[in-house]
Amino acid sequence: AYFLEPMVEVATTDKGRVAYGPVKPSDVKSLFDSGFLTGGHHKRWLGAPDKIPFFARQTRLTFARCGVINPLSLDHYKAHGGLKGLQ
Structure with missing residues (x-):
């Protein structure tokens, strides 16, 4: 989906995979500030x-x-x- 690119997917321990996009270089600091690595809410949260x-x-x-x-x-x-097919 070109309209969502670049899209960042994060695998979290409790929320599964969470996507953010479209992400711009100017979003990086606020993504970290929002806790995106653990699925935190951000304006780019999908x-x-x-x-x-x-x-x-x-x-x-x-x-x-x-x-x-x-x-x-x-x-x-x-x-x-x-390798399942070889067993």
Whole structure:
């Protein structure tokens, strides 16, 4: 959704993934001040990315685990079903 870009997604421990956008360089300080790393409210707050109407009807395939796992970690790969077909 180009109209939301650049969009920042944050994985929080209690609120799940939270999106903010469109984010401008001038928003950075106020994002940190609002506690965006823990899902704090900010004027750019969009809520859960999968609840945003543009994304709600989409199924993420290629980037489903983008930002969720470390692509260089074999343990993360296995924990998310990698190598299952070989077992």
